[in-house]
Amino acid sequence: GAGVSQSPSNKVTEKGKDVELRCDPISGHTALYWYRQSLGQGLEFLIYFQGNSAPDKSGLPSDRFSAERTGGSVSTLTIQRTQQEDSAVYLCASRWTSFDTQYFGPGTRLTVL
Amino acid sequence: KQEVTQIPAALSVPEGENLVLNCSFTDSAIYNLQWFRQDPGKGLTSLLLIQSSQREQTSGRLNASLDKSSGRSTLYIAASQPGDSATYLCAVIGSNSGYALNFGKGTSLLVTP
Numbered sequence: 001g002a003g004v005s006q007s008p009s010n011k012v013t014e015k016g017k018d019v020e021l022r023c024d025p026i027s028g029h030t031a032l033y034w035y036r037q038s039l040g041q042g043l044e045f046l047i048y049f050q051g052n053s054a055p056d057k058s059g060l061p062s063d064r065f066s067a068e069r070t071g072g073s074v075s076t077l078t079i080q081r082t083q084q085e086d087s088a089v090y091l092c093a094s095r096w097t098s099f100d101t102q103y104f105g106p107g108t109r110l111t112v113l
Numbered sequence: 114k115q116e117v118t119q120i121p122a123a124l125s126v127p128e129g130e131n132l133v134l135n136c137s138f139t140d141s142a143i144y145n146l147q148w149f150r151q152d153p154g155k156g157l158t159s160l161l162l163i164q165s166s167q168r169e170q171t172s173g174r175l176n177a178s179l180d181k182s183s184g185r186s187t188l189y190i191a192a193s194q195p196g197d198s199a200t201y202l203c204a205v206i207g208s209n210s211g212y213a214l215n216f217g218k219g220t221s222l223l224v225t226p
Contacts, residue, residue: 004156033213043202043216059213091156093214101147102214104157 002026004105006092012111013082021077021108025094032075033095033102034067038088046090049075082112115140115207119217126193127225134188134220136203141184144212148177148188149202151219157202161188193224 005024013019025032034046045059049069069075079086089109093102116139126132145164149157161170161177169178176189200221204214
């Protein structure tokens with residue numbers, strides 16, 4: 001079946017602009033995660049959605065970052081007033097049960113000029 | 114806070130060698146540990162998942178062990194091939210909220226023909 005998909009694959013933007021990144025999880029997966037992979041920083045957790053529960057936003061680095069998940073499926077990560085330090089690969093993952101494997105999308109590479 | 118460390122950061126071996134990648138974590142209260150592979154410009158591919166009650170998992174030429182009490186895991190790759198060249202990431206799910214993965218920074222492996 002289809003895996004996790006993300007769009008766009010690459011995004012170049014100017015400092016100060018807002019960007020939206022999209023994630024389509026595997027159908028039926030109840031949990032969805034956003035991670036960020038920065039050069040030299042490794043992979044960092046950003047936000048987690050589980051079903052209809054309120055999202056866990058504990059990993060978001062600032063209030064410029066927000067995310068929503070509509071209808072328990074597609075998710076959008078929004079970064080407002082982008083800064084150069086936001087440049088990274090943003091990865092989305094989904095899973096079925098709590099301790100199941102997380103399946104990752106190919107990521108969106110964001111470059112802020 | 115859970116800290117995951119991977120040693121070595123980079124490794125170059127000739128084809129055919131057996132090799133071991135190391136992962137350590139500071140908080141032994143984990144639910145499971147996963148090893149992932151990441152190819153340049155690609156997302157993450159799950160290789161092996163070890164539940165906290167397990168000691169090891171095997172898949173083909175890969176064997177991962179887990180010693181939860183000492184906070185260590187190893188990934189053993191037998192008879193390495195050039196196609197094994199990639200970055201290998203270790204990640205644990207601990208008692209932090211949302212069952213988010215805590216990643217190490219990875220080991221970059223190069224297998225030369």
